Amino acid sequence: MSSSDDNVALSLRNGDMDQDEDMPLSQISSKSTDTTSVDGNSIESKKLGKKRKASTPTNDKAKKVKRAKNTIKSESDDEDIPLASTTTPPKKTPKKKTESAIAKPENGTKKVKSAKKNGVKKVDAIKKENEAKTEKESSSTREDEEEEEEEKYKWWEAEDVDGEQKWESLEHNGVIFPPEYEPLPSHVKLHYDGKPVDLPLEAEEVAGFFGAMMETDHAKNPTFQKNFFEDFCKVLKDAGGCNVNIIDFHKMDFSKMHAHFEMLRDQKKLLSKDEKKAIKAEKDKFEEPYKTCLLNGHKEQVGNFRIEPPGLFRGRGAHPKTGKLKRRVMPEDVTLNLSEGCKIPEPPQGHKWAEVRHDNTVSWLAMWKENIADSFKYVRFAANSSIKGLSDFKKFETSRKLRYHIDEIRKDYTKMLKDPLMQNRQMATACYLIDIFALRAGGEKGEDEADTVGCCSLRYEHITLKPPNKVIFDFLGKDSIRFYQEVEVDKQVFKNLRIFKKPPKQPGDDLFDRISPPLLNKQFQNYMKGLTAKVFRTYNASKTMQDQLDLIPNEGTVAEKVVKFNAANRTVAILCNHQRTVSKTHGSSVQKIHDKLKELEWQKIRAKKMILQLEPGLKRKDPEYFEELDDLSKEDTEHIHRAVIERTREAARKRFQRENDKLKIEDKPLLTEKDLQERMEKVNELEKEYAEELKTGKPQIKKSITVEKLKSQVETLTNRIVNTTFQLKDKEDNSEVSLGTSKMNYIDPRLTVMFSKKYNVPIEKLFTKTLRDKFNWAIESADENWKF
């Protein structure tokens, strides 16, 4: 935000503060019709009694009656609940100030024009804005550079003013539809109960979807199977059925289909480099027109210009609809959005569009309705477009503005944790959880969706309380990612959570039964325009990153600094609970690195032993250098020997095979079994040598070796050991943390740019190409002094 805007915000805010200190959060109590006090005698909330699967089957009605009393009287340690518990909370004059009052003065009509400005000018605008920070008060200075000043304001305030309008003109070439279904060759069939099935094409396609996924976890999921089978049978029936009566999923055999797809894949892989290149070139040429569009006369990338192909819905977690058929989207389903009067893209031969719209209040280019959840899918601009950039910029500016209000907000909710009104306590407690543990808002979800929760939808069974103040969170959040944390909380928060869990509440019941995300957000708006629950995540993520970066000393190599940057990034990712599934190979690859480390260690020790054999006197000269000679146990050494031998053998065999393959192609005489034997004999000799070495503890020495050579070997090995150790630690630390999501969505990119410039780390080491494009505005605008 601009300096002057911040000023206004500050002064207004302070003025307000004098009138009513901690109004916003408590304001709700005076307005609310639900005057249930924390200590009981309230009407039952509608939310109570809503049950999920986790709850034990009980009579809901009976429970509702029981739960009607939400008293805190039996809370033994609740001595600091206000005495006024039976009265309505102290009313305060409703606060009139809103954020809009702050924003309004800035909103001149001239800013509307700014929406037309292109990206380059906008970037300049940000730069100017930063420079202007030092000139906050000086209005005359501002007028001096009015021309440019105007532009800079326009950039980021344009949409505040004219939030309605997203574009002046928009022209594009429509969308790409997936290729038509290609029937399988006649010998590739589904089998049922051992017999080949003649499927109509429509059904064959659906069966093929499953066949292609046979080896995935989805295909083993009973819900997936059930949903797939239902939809498959329906498609089959609608297409006229087939020669076999298919009634049992488990009698379906997709293996022929699966093998066929595998074969196609292998075939594709085997194509020569040039062939692959040619195919790609053709594809690129075909897609070219769809990749870009004209926004206000400027060329911009389109994001997802391909219509999603049909397939089986892969829901995440325990999604009730997983495996259902995602039907093919036809042009008749697709609505286009573009400027009035511009050329309308031709629909595919013999088809027509569902609708052509000219709505410049939205930023999508095309839209269709999907058949799984009946929701919309959009074709949108790419992340590097000005539209997305602007909204990203605004997102970060909003979250950045939160720093002016966060102290007050925290003070208010801390105070309100003790409010006698149940709703207010829930409100305050939710604010605390969202702020401190970066929980999501947690809206309501339907029966036909995966059972995941956020703050407001947390249920009884999702938290465990361990006095005096420990809370264990254990629930599935967005994408069914597990949120598990054992934490210590504010004492009053602990008490409140205990109250929210008090009988008659039981598993299946909402903890926060008197609040909802909209209610929460309404409160947040009183502090700051645009403040919602999700802003806290962005704010706290970026704030954490800033703090972590500030701790990094400006020294060392680029690689070291990158490692430290990533560590800071990781702190944020952990805060936001951004996880990734540990790869199937993780365990073995960690083991591999361990083994490698051991082996390096062994090599190093071995080299040192050789040094001593050549020059025994060295041990007295530098005992430290030879300290580790006995670090490896005999068993370990033997184990390593065996591994090395085995690997050598394997390599010899493979090499033999490879050479023979080559000779075969060249039509030359092949190596014989005897050649192989000879090579193996060499390995056997090495094996004997090692066995001997194990007995004597003395490695054999080659004639050509010298102490100098060995010392340099040791040094190389030491370096490799250090590097590998770091690599291992990084791998383990990162195995289940995903850094990408926070870098892309939560950490203000200007922080990364600041780090890059201040620490002389090339931005390429911190942002991938795509992120550099997406955050170009930040790269061009932030300098080494930028602060979140």
Added chain:
DNA sequence: CCAGTGACTTAGCAGCGAAGTG
């Protein structure tokens, strides 16, 4: 008022080419 709708951001993962390794 509030449930439903619509539009947007946030999210993890598959697949693939690039880079690293022996």
Added chain:
DNA sequence: CACTTCGCTGCTAAGTCACTGG
């Protein structure tokens, strides 16, 4: 050079939140 591992990108599911209209 062959093989493995890494890291990026594209894909699309799953959230949030504002708005609408009965």
